[in-house]
Amino acid sequence: MYRCKNLLTLLLLSSLVVTQGCWSSKEIEDLSVYAGLALDVGERPEVERNLEREGATYYKKNLLTATIQIVPIKSFERQEKSSEKQLLKYSNLRLTGDSVFEIMRQYSTRRERPVIGHHLKVIVVSTKLAQQNQMDQLMDFVLRDNDIRPSCRVFLSKGKAYDTFISNQPEEVPAFRINSMTQNRYRTNKVMKDVNLTQLDGLLHSQQSFLLQNIVSTKGEIEFSGAGIIKGETSKWIGDLNQENVESLSWIQGTGQGGVIKSYDWRNKNITYEIKSMHSKTTAKLQGDAISFHVAIESNGRLIENWDTKENPSELAYLEGAEKVFEERLTTMLDHLMRKMQSKYKVDVAGFGKVLSIKYPKKWKSVKDNWDEVFSQVPVTFEVKLTITDFGSSTE
Amino acid sequence: MWSVIISHLPNWKVCAQAILSLVIAIGFYYLNKYMRSLVEKKNASAQKARKGQHLAAHTNLSDHYKDNLQAIKQAISSNSDVHFREFQIAELHARATLIFVDGMQNEELISKYVMKILMADVKQAASDRSHLFDPLELASYLQDEVLPVCEVYEAAELHGLNQSILMGFTALLVEGMPHALLIGSLGMTTRAINEPSSEALLRGPRIGFTEVLSENTSMLRRQGYSEELEINMYEVGTRIKRKLVIAYMKDIVNPDLLQEVRDRIGKINMDFIAESGYVEQLIEDDYLSPFQQSQNTERPDRVISGLLEGRIAILLDGTPFALIVPVTFSMLLQSPEDYYDRWLPGTLLRMLRFFAAFLALMAPALYISFISFHPGLIPTELAVTIIETRQGVPFPSLIEVMILEISIEILREAGIRLPKPIGPAMGIVGGLIIGEAAVQAGIVSPFLVIVVAVTAISSFSIPVYSAGITLRILRFGGMLCAAVLGMFGTILFILIICGHLSKLKSFGVPYVTPISPFRLNDWKDLFLRAPLPFMNKRPDMMKTQDKKRR
Numbered sequence: 001m002y003r004c005k006n007l008l009t010l011l012l013l014s015s016l017v018v019t020q021g022c023w024s025s026k027e028i029e030d031l032s033v034y035a036g037l038a039l040d041v042g043e044r045p046e047v048e049r050n051l052e053r054e055g056a057t058y059y060k061k062n063l064l065t066a067t068i069q070i071v072p073i074k075s076f077e078r079q080e081k082s083s084e085k086q087l088l089k090y091s092n093l094r095l096t097g098d099s100v101f102e103i104m105r106q107y108s109t110r111r112e113r114p115v116i117g118h119h120l121k122v123i124v125v126s127t128k129l130a131q132q133n134q135m136d137q138l139m140d141f142v143l144r145d146n147d148i149r150p151s152c153r154v155f156l157s158k159g160k161a162y163d164t165f166i167s168n169q170p171e172e173v174p175a176f177r178i179n180s181m182t183q184n185r186y187r188t189n190k191v192m193k194d195v196n197l198t199q200l201d202g203l204l205h206s207q208q209s210f211l212l213q214n215i216v217s218t219k220g221e222i223e224f225s226g227a228g229i230i231k232g233e234t235s236k237w238i239g240d241l242n243q244e245n246v247e248s249l250s251w252i253q254g255t256g257q258g259g260v261i262k263s264y265d266w267r268n269k270n271i272t273y274e275i276k277s278m279h280s281k282t283t284a285k286l287q288g289d290a291i292s293f294h295v296a297i298e299s300n301g302r303l304i305e306n307w308d309t310k311e312n313p314s315e316l317a318y319l320e321g322a323e324k325v326f327e328e329r330l331t332t333m334l335d336h337l338m339r340k341m342q343s344k345y346k347v348d349v350a351g352f353g354k355v356l357s358i359k360y361p362k363k364w365k366s367v368k369d370n371w372d373e374v375f376s377q378v379p380v381t382f383e384v385k386l387t388i389t390d391f392g393s394s395t396e
Numbered sequence: 397m398w399s400v401i402i403s404h405l406p407n408w409k410v411c412a413q414a415i416l417s418l419v420i421a422i423g424f425y426y427l428n429k430y431m432r433s434l435v436e437k438k439n440a441s442a443q444k445a446r447k448g449q450h451l452a453a454h455t456n457l458s459d460h461y462k463d464n465l466q467a468i469k470q471a472i473s474s475n476s477d478v479h480f481r482e483f484q485i486a487e488l489h490a491r492a493t494l495i496f497v498d499g500m501q502n503e504e505l506i507s508k509y510v511m512k513i514l515m516a517d518v519k520q521a522a523s524d525r526s527h528l529f530d531p532l533e534l535a536s537y538l539q540d541e542v543l544p545v546c547e548v549y550e551a552a553e554l555h556g557l558n559q560s561i562l563m564g565f566t567a568l569l570v571e572g573m574p575h576a577l578l579i580g581s582l583g584m585t586t587r588a589i590n591e592p593s594s595e596a597l598l599r600g601p602r603i604g605f606t607e608v609l610s611e612n613t614s615m616l617r618r619q620g621y622s623e624e625l626e627i628n629m630y631e632v633g634t635r636i637k638r639k640l641v642i643a644y645m646k647d648i649v650n651p652d653l654l655q656e657v658r659d660r661i662g663k664i665n666m667d668f669i670a671e672s673g674y675v676e677q678l679i680e681d682d683y684l685s686p687f688q689q690s691q692n693t694e695r696p697d698r699v700i701s702g703l704l705e706g707r708i709a710i711l712l713d714g715t716p717f718a719l720i721v722p723v724t725f726s727m728l729l730q731s732p733e734d735y736y737d738r739w740l741p742g743t744l745l746r747m748l749r750f751f752a753a754f755l756a757l758m759a760p761a762l763y764i765s766f767i768s769f770h771p772g773l774i775p776t777e778l779a780v781t782i783i784e785t786r787q788g789v790p791f792p793s794l795i796e797v798m799i800l801e802i803s804i805e806i807l808r809e810a811g812i813r814l815p816k817p818i819g820p821a822m823g824i825v826g827g828l829i830i831g832e833a834a835v836q837a838g839i840v841s842p843f844l845v846i847v848v849a850v851t852a853i854s855s856f857s858i859p860v861y862s863a864g865i866t867l868r869i870l871r872f873g874g875m876l877c878a879a880v881l882g883m884f885g886t887i888l889f890i891l892i893i894c895g896h897l898s899k900l901k902s903f904g905v906p907y908v909t910p911i912s913p914f915r916l917n918d919w920k921d922l923f924l925r926a927p928l929p930f931m932n933k934r935p936d937m938m939k940t941q942d943k944k945r946r
Binding site for chain 1: 420423427430766767768769771772773774776777779780782783784786787789792793879881882
């Protein structure tokens with residue numbers, strides 16, 4: 001009997017381990033990974049309208065339509081090269097509702113595999129929705145959620161955000177394409193520095209105005225074009241900067257890693273400058289009560305394209321002339337940007353406020369609350385110095 | 397005041413959980429103690445039994461030749477392989493008998509140097525020494541002046557004589573002589589010295605131990621001349637006796653360690669020790685541990701370098717595997733080649749082996765916890781690929797891994813038994829075709845095939861075969877832990893192993909010693925192998941008498 005008791009104890013102890021099973025295990029293939037989230041103004045797609053007509057509805061105001069991009073879609077044809085037909089790599093699922101989280105859970109009523117947010121890469125918000133709703137409200141769930149990584153990038157879409165999640169190449173996942181396109185900053189400064197959720201959280205809480213890269217889409221093609229301005233006080237979208245403005249902004253901040261300046265010389269012939277390096281220094285000045293800024297921009301580059309066959313690029317005089325042309329062009333570009341920031345939208349999205357707060361913290365404290373207003377009156381001067389270091393490997 | 401205290405007390409659920417976890421821990425403690433006591437009790441009872449055992453009665457040989465012969469015949473002539481060759485020593489006018497076991501004597505030596513001399517050549521010597529017919533001096537006369545054989549002993553005791561005959565000595569009984577002469581002419585055929593097959597090296601001596609103890613000890617001696625190398629002989633086995641030898645460097649080895657080894661060997665109580673594995677299991681500290689507590693090797697160079705670090709080697713007759721004690725964890729992942737190569741390649745390979753050991757232990761567990769519990773920890777593109785390939789796999793990841801792991805283990809086990817000519821072919825068939833077919837059939841995912849293959853390859857890169865087996869056993873434990881609790885379980889599993897390792901001792905030396913207890917000096921030879929000029933001290937952990945190598 002004593003022996004049996006020992007054995008029984010052992011059995012019971014082992015049952016503690018065995019009966020647990022794999023209690024919180026969820027196989028990866030039983031889950032849906034969504035790589036992108038697009039938020040649009042509430043507008044029910046046709047499928048949903050039909051479903052609702054059949055009675056599939058719940059208490060909601062249809063404030064927004066959320067689209068998730070699920071990769072990969074379920075397919076049982078594994079690695080069969082014989083099947084020539086091109087399978088879509090992704091599937092978009094749209095639902096309309098009020099709360100982003102409720103919509104996320106509502107997907108489980110439509111698909112057998114629940115969605116997980118670990119691999120969310122891209123969030124696209126349509127400007128229309130951002131105009132109507134506050135950005136911090138829209139982003140509240142994604143900022144709160146534990147699964148979604150802070151490295152997820154946020155964009156605005158000029159048209160419907162849903163359209164940016166369509167690609168006419170079936171092999172390609174649009175969310176991944178958008179995500180990878182942010183890496184092209186070293187080729188052109190029209191691509192902005194990406195804003196991820198961590199940065200967005202900071203920007204939303206500091207009540208600053210900021211920019212989000214704008215995506216324009218048509219028929220499965222997308223383009224990064226300019227940026228949308230989110231006003232700090234209201235946290236709503238107020239307007240756009242165009243591609244040229246975004247370029248100019250990178251000059252002011254000195255953050256560009258590459259790009260071009262194209263201009264026309266005195267014979268109205270096309271010449272192009274390739275940016276090799278870019279430095280800028282913004283200094284704040286305080287004279288009495290008057291704030292002013294001075295931006296010194298320096299850049300080295302190369303004369304990369306010259307349509308003016310009458311000129312010899314190896315001549316120093318010509319290069320100096322070309323430098324002048326480019327500097328003029330850049331100054332015009334900067335003027336356009338400043339006019340837009342100071343007159344049209346009355347926002348500071350170039351970080352002048354930060355320079356002031358470092359140099360004159362006391363002054364900053366007094367103007368902080370209506371800085372966008374104050375900034376629109378502040379004079380900003382530029383000093384541009386472009387140097388053409390070489391003219392490539394072609395000469396006469 | 398009470399109400400304040402009570403409001404801070406956890407509710408009964410938390411209390412119950414706390415008590416339960418306490419009970420489990422205590423339960424494990426008692427279970428462990430109980431399992432250990434099983435072995436100790438058995439040992440104690442066996443010793444009692446041995447004390448009661450009486451040794452066979454001593455009976456000496458008598459003066460009467462015929463009585464002696466009769467007595468021997470009675471004792472061992474029932475063996476059909478014992479031969480009695482009677483002949484006449486003419487000049488001494490005495491009858492003589494040679495007793496030997498068929499196949500164990502050196503026939504040429506016996507006929508040329510014993511029989512021929514006794515039958516023919518003893519004449520002249522005997523003629524001028526006719527006074528020597530005193531029976532007591534006959535034996536020494538034969539030994540000193542007649543027989544040109546180097547191993548000759550006198551035996552006066554019957555029981556011992558019989559034993560020696562059965563062990564292969566040739567006994568010579570002469571009429572009128574109250575002793576028997578044992579002529580050592582062990583002519584057993586032995587295996588040639590081969591390269592050790594389980595510990596092959598690219599660089600280093602190609603010599604390996606054989607089954608003959610004297611050859612093995614001579615191999616140790618031949619490593620180089622040294623007066624300090626001491627070799628002590630023991631006999632083990634109660635029913636069938638075998639020779640066991642411990643070897644150590646006299647002025648390096650720690651005397652306490654030596655005494656401990658001697659004590660434990662003295663306690664060995666078994667009727668027959670078939671292989672050094674028996675010795676290993678009978679003298680180890682913790683029979684419940686999955687880790688070996690003495691290192692077995694076929695390489696004399698490994699033994700001698702162990703001796704120079706202050707370790708002790710145990711060699712058993714009849715097996716090519718020597719034991720080195722005490723063993724530490726780092727030894728299991730070290731190869732003699734680390735020292736024969738220059739220090740950079742040595743270090744690289746050693747690091748590689750540590751990494752491989754980690755893979756061999758943890759790779760399937762990590763696979764399970766990533767696939768079943770933490771899909772967010774896989775890079776997105778890889779996660780997408782895994783989902784694509786795992787679609788249609790009907791099993792949860794644990795079952796999937798088990799299927800492939802077990803079939804690989806079976807294949808490996810079968811590979812040892814397979815006849816040499818078809819072994820490699822079957823390996824390829826098994827590995828490639830089963831893996832590929834399992835993927836095609838949709839039982840496992842292709843990604844898992846990679847994981848299992850990497851695991852199998854990694855476990856082969858561990859230089860000590862038995863350490864590889866340890867990791868193979870533990871791998872399954874890791875997989876179960878991962879299946880229950882995911883990454884958390886995997887980490888718990890690692891912690892349990894670390895806890896066990898830091899508690900484990902081999903002959904009083906902590907198992908993971910340069911790491912815990914921490915000895916910075918010994919780190920020179922742990923993950924990286926420092927250049928030889930820097931390694932001018934013996935390992936601190938061995939507490940040697942002579943600390944410096946030069």
